[in-house]
Amino acid sequence: MSVWDRTILWGFMVLLAGAASAGVNYSDHICAVKGSTVTLLCTFTPLQSVRQNRRQVLVEIVRVRWCQNHLICHGTTPSVYDSDSENNAPRYKYLGDKKGNCTLQIADVQKEDEATFRFRMEANNNAAHYTGTSGVNVTVSDDRPMMVNSSSSGREVRAGENVTLYCTAPCTFHQLEVTWFKDDHALSEPGPALQLGPVTAEDSGNYTCGLRNNAGTRSLPYSLHVEAEQEQEGGSNLSLVVGVVCGVLLALVTLIMILCIIKRKWSAAADKDRRAVGGEVEQKRPDNIYSDVLPPTEPEGGGDRQETGRAVEEVSYVSVQFKHKNQDRPAMEAEDTIIYSAVASRG
Known part of the structure; x- marks a missing residue:
């Protein structure tokens, strides 16, 4: 094989490789709630080079576009976003670049956004233009109420616990701008998740949520009771x-x-x-034994003692005192016992 033939073969292989590597990957089908914000995730792979004048020329992406319901999205086809335009609708924000990220964000989704969105890249060489024909389908749920779910298994929780309430839509969403209400009073906490805790009796009440820009999406009350x-x-x-x-x-x-x-x-x-x-x-009290002896009775006449047929008795009284050994008895009970003994003597 000659050198020229090898060069042609190599260029053809590079061209095939570059063409084969071009592509667009979209996120799955999206169900958007009217008034919400959704993100269409997207990545792309551009051609690296194209064959021009018998040689490979590197290419560069110079324009990116998003269109609705158009298979190719080229020429004068209306687009929701065009990098070359300065009049893009403010609801559509391109979050990507010209290197490989083609993500598109749609704010305040409306019913007309229910369509198939396709991405197109355009290079400095027409041979490198490419549109991802599969696209991403978006459906819009119109004025359907939101739903409130809780991280707790029941609607009665104990004081001191942490509870998170979630505002969910009937279909899938990526970003949801909601307003929370407690007993019909708006709360300052934004976002689809409302964190409460540690809860007290003051947290008991009826909670609702709805899209900030759509009052028709207000959910049914969720009754929370702190027991x-x-x-x-x-x-x-x-x-x-x-x-x-x-x-x-x-x-x-x-x-x-x-x-x-x-x-x-x-x-x-x-x-x-x-x-x-x-x-x-x-x-x-005297601690002794004493005796009283009475003398014999004298006759009245003072003369000699009369001798009668009966003898005159002489009586003597003796007082004997005994001392008790028990010192603890009361004084009244501790008095000495006196025994009188009569002693009679005959003259």
Whole structure:
């Protein structure tokens, strides 16, 4: 094979490779809610070079376009976005570039946006122009209400938990500009997700959401009830009552112990006083045995003792005192026992 033939073959292979590598990849079908913002994800692969005058010439993408319902999107075909135009509709924003990203964003989706959108790239060489004919289909849900879902399994949650409410549409969306309402009062939190927590009783109420630019999409109320606030308060009150009762019982036990100690001290002091009084009484009473002997009775006449048929008895009384050994008995009970003994003697 000659050098010329090899050059032709190489150029043909490069041309085929460049042509084969051109393409556009779209996102899946999109269901958009009227008034919402959606993003049409898109990537493209341009031709790297084309064959011109028996040689390969590198190409460069100089223009990008998006069209509705047109298979090729070329020439004078109306487009929703054209990089060469300065009069593009403000609702359509090109987020891509001329290198490989062709993403398009549509804000405030309207019913006329329900169409098939196609992307076209144009290079500095007509041979490198390319349109992705498959396109991406967009359907628009007209004035259908939104729905509120919760991260919680039920509509009753406990105080202190974290709850997230989600504003969802009947169909898929990418970006949703919504307004949240609680008991018909607008909230300042934007976005499709409303985070609440830790929740309190004040978070209980009816929550709704809707598209910011479309009041017809207002959802049905979602009733959120924060329970166990009173139960927790009751638990706190119960703990307080238990604490008070325990405190009172502890105070009573302490008081009883103090009274017992005082009573013991009083009893010990009383016993000491009784022992002291008993000792004084003992010291005052004579600790001896005494006897009283009465002399014989004299006759009245002062003469000699009469001798009668019966003898005159002489009586003597003896007092004997016994001392008790038990010193702890009261003074009244500790008095000495006196035994009187009569002794009679005959003259």
